Amino acid sequence: METIARKFLALAAAVSMTVASPAAAAENFPPAPYEGVWQGTIGNLQIRACFSGDERRSFGAYFYMSKLVTIPLIKGEGATQFSEGGSDDARAPRWNLTRAADNSIVGVWTKGAKTLPLRLSRIVVADDDMPCASMTFHKPRLSGLRILRSRATKDGIAYTKLALDHRGHFPGISLESFQLDGNGTAVRRINAVLAKPFGKTEDGHGWLGCVTNAFAGSALGADFGESYEPRLISQRWLSVIHLVGGYCGGAHPDSSSISMLFDRTSGAQLHPLDWFTEKAVSREDLGDEYGIYTTLKPALVAVILRDRKPDDSECYDATRQQESWDVGVDHGSLIFSPHFPHVISACGDEYRVPFGRLQPWLTEAGKKIFATLPR
Incomplete structure (x- = not known):
């Protein structure tokens, strides 16, 4: 799961095509x-x-x-x-x-x-397309693409793995995800999210957008991977790790690791930081487009780093001062990962914190949800 290529991207910049002798x-x-x-x-x-x-x-x-x-x-x-x-x-x-x-x-x-x-x-070629980034050039390469399906289990619960078979036409591309069994409303809602990497490919987003964006500035092509992997599956909960990234042109590669939690009874996606009190987190309303932005206060960061020995490294200081964190759910613990800019992305790490250590920092509603999470 952790070795799948990482990153994200956009379409080719527009150019005008002139006629010369x-x-x-x-x-x-x-x-x-x-x-x-x-x-x-x-x-x-x-x-x-x-x-x-x-x-x-x-x-x-x-x-x-x-x-x-x-x-x-x-x-x-x-x-x-x-x-x-x-x-x-x-x-x-x-x-x-x-x-x-x-x-x-x-x-x-x-x-x-x-x-x-x-x-x-x-x-x-359309007037606003750069030739090597255009679908006019790449479209034949989409011939024969298909999704491979195989059965797997996690925590004793069966599901279907998905993988893109591009027939070797796109050597730097890897897509993997999965689907839950069943056809109820909640299952369909969750599966729609998990199927997104395999959705429409000609809108400038996702893996094909990465390919075309890379060809806007270079002939060397793209390197892109996206995956959804189950971290935990129970009758009530589905915890997922979403990895995406690679090189799509520009100054450097990009990558992200995002934890997701779904309630299997409703299909709703929940965010663990919503369960914490004002002593632990700060919340800022960024409006309808972005919603509530939640950051960690130093007191909660200290709880997360309790088992890490202080040192003089740049990474330790950056981690201790970081406010933006990813939070995932696993058996008996939450997994915290700091969000770092590319320049210090090598400092990224995971910190597993037992449920018991986090109890004093939870709201009453958060404590009730914690009681239902698998140990």
Whole structure:
């Protein structure tokens, strides 16, 4: 559960596509007629390709229609020369684009002594899409995707595991979740949340949004994982850990770990920090869009860190001063994890606190809920 890749993301930034002469394109690759999405052949093999970029850098990517796995195209020293995979190896395949018009490209593909003709025809792309980030380029790669199902048990209760089978078309992508058995209203409500990673894929969110966002600025692609794993299942409660993250373009990878708790009798999601008194937490109303934002007071943080020996490390001080925490439910304890910015994310850790130690900090309603949680 803890090793699944992490992170999150958005769509490609919009660009306008201009039309230029082949001579202009050679001076400043890849403004049109190079920039765009293309269909064609290397020898007799069908491919789809894209070229994107600006005056500072340009790149491309392509895939064979028989395999649907992208191969980066990194610009070489010449304005119309590319190497596959960005490799400095002289044996890596090379592209040399020798002639272009508004709607066609002719060139040569070379690997060692082997040379094949390269012919491409333009495919129309929406005006507000960057070519290599567009669904016009990526849509064939969605062919054959399916969800694999397998049976599993947790705490003696059976459920169905879900995993995305992308047929190897997206090597850096991993999606896993699960579904509870049954068809009642509460079960359907919970399962709808757990199925979200496998929902609509063309709205710029989730794993496919990560793929397209990464291709907005680089040909190297995305690395993205999302999972929902059961931490605890009882007749009344379902505790879940939601991990999401990876690299979707930008300065650095991103990741998050979010604990979730569902009441299986109603399907409602509960938040353990709601059970604590004003001595333990602070609450701020951020309005209809964000709701109540709850942070931990130093007194409760001290309870959480009681078993950790003080030290002089930066991590200890950062943890002791942290107000924002994730809280999950497990057998006989709550699990607290501090939320840290990326720059000190390595300081993140889990602190398991027994129910008994937390009793003095609970509201009366919180104590009643605690009494129903599995030991």
